[in-house]
Amino acid sequence: MRLLVKNMVCPRCISAVKSILVSEGFTVKSVTLGEVETEESLSDEERQCLSEKLQEIGFELLDDPRSQLVEQIRVAVLKWVRMEEERPKLSECLSRQLSKDYSALSKLFSEVKGITIERFAIIHRIEYVKELLCYSQLSTSEIAYRLGYSSPAYLSSQFKQVTGMTPKEFRELGHHKRISLDAL
8 A cells, every 4th residue: 555654854753663563563665755655455443543643743644636636746845856867857756756747736835835946955955065065075066066057056046045045055055954854
């Protein structure tokens, strides 16, 4: 059975969700960001119990199809932001991955989240830039290339627009204020 789980953003999230499923006696086929597949189907009672256990550690089991699709979009954007290979246009990537028209995806996402997919992607990209500035020795030019920006100047401009400072100022600041991915 395929289940969608909201707020999974990292390998530790995957591990925590898998641990709960195993402790509840389910045979886990796979766990990826936002998605779980079990051998068994869940009864209503099991679904409720699992939902409560997941909520205790900050996750949400998604039942409604609109919420499920929004979560799939969110996870796809996260993966797109962190792509190492050449990055396709976000709209094309989402349409292909979710087999839906981008305008329909965009409309739904904006209605449910109150933010456009594009703005959501920009915020995530900037958070990833912050991470790379904090924890790597990569230059702004190398980060711009790695994240598919057209130029380091464009990265710096977008970074300043979102954070109010340049990447250099951010790096020199020393105490790096970042937003947790599940809060975005």
